[in-house]
Amino acid sequence: MAPVSIEELHTFHRIDREVFFRLVIKLARYPAQSLLVMALWLWLESIKYPKFIHKMVDLSDSMIDSIANEAVACLRCLNLEYNNTPDSGGLPLTTILMQKKISLQFFRQKRFTIITGIKCVLNNICARIFTDILQYVLKGSPSPSTSTSYPSHYRPMVVPGFPHPLFGTFTIPPLNFEELDLLDPRIWIKMHPYDDTTDDDKTMFLTFSKGFPVTEEEVRHIFTSLYGDCIKILNMGIGNISEQVLFATMVVNNIETIDEILNGNHVAKFRLNGKHIWARKYEQRGHI
Incomplete structure (x- = not known):
């Protein structure tokens, strides 16, 4: 497998670099925010909106600025506290450029899938x-x-605005591009960018009502009947003989399943045999 040079990397991403250059240099937008905007656009290109960034090249700086503002609204929509999702969709310029319907509601309903993809x-x-x-x-x-090469070693760099409450850290380590594999899909982004998804990303926290004991079999039944073979690991909480289990953690196979279960809400409620099960995204203690 041939190693990739920085020239090849920059050439392949020439359009992406040009648009980012315009965001942070010509439009003087904040670097951290601009990185998230570009990550969002690249993620959208990877799923079902090809050549979205390429279409911006011939646009004026003011138009790119306006489309970037819509991208910022999308990023804000990923915060559960943000509820301003207009019936009109809220993304008129983005919809025109994509030539496909897209709305802020899409980002609420696919919240965890998109957060993981952007990261x-x-x-x-x-x-x-x-x-x-x-x-x-x-x-x-x-x-x-935006197209020529630069030395392949870079010093670690801290970008103000990171760590980010939703997207975590962003660190540029000392890196020799000559050691990268030209066929590494993470470089060319020709597949769904979920390679870094961990079990923590795919874990849900389940709670049960006191006095209405729920068994592991019942938990498995309700989620597999609704979402198919979706459970990777199910750990029922600790309870002795005289105490019922009041919680469980469930790791699902795909990050998309969490969005299907929550459907844009913070908590999802299920009922089986007269018993209630509440499900939400699991967050480690101390998580920002």
């Missing part, structure tokens, strides 16, 4: 292709080109 793109793609541009913006380095 993966952010650290596997953006951290590799925008480094020199970020150096210029944050450190005043010589102005970068």
Whole structure:
């Protein structure tokens, strides 16, 4: 397998680099926010909106600025506290450019799938292709080109705005691009970018009503009957002989299943044999 050079990497992502350059240099938008906007757009391209970024090249800076503002609204929609989702969809310019219907409600309903996808793109793609541009913006380095190559070793860089409450850390490590595999799908983003999904990302926390004991078999039955073979691991909470189990953790096979279960809500409620089960996304203690 041939190693990939920084020239090849920058050439492949030339359009992405040009649009990012315009966001942070010409439009002077915040680097952290611009990284998230680009990660969102790259993720959208990877699912069902191909060449979305490519269509921006011929647009004016003011138009790109307006479309970026709509992307920021999408990012805000991923926060459960954000409830401003207009019936009109809220993304008129994005819809026109994509030539497909898309609305803010889509981002609420696919919240955890999108957060996971953005995190993966952010650290596997953006951290590799925008480094020199970020150096210029944050450190005043010589102005970068959107297509030419730069030294393959970069110092670790801290971008103000990270760690982010939803998307976590963004770190550019010292990296030798000559050691990267040209066939690494994370570089070319030709598949769904979920390679970094962990069991923690796919874990739900289930609670049960006191006085109405729920068995593991009942939990498995209700979720598999509704969502198919979706359970990877199910751990019922600890309870002795005289105490019922009041909670459980459930790892699902795919991050998309969590969004199917929650459907844009913080908590989903199920009923089986007169018993209630509440499900929400599991968050580790101390999680930002």
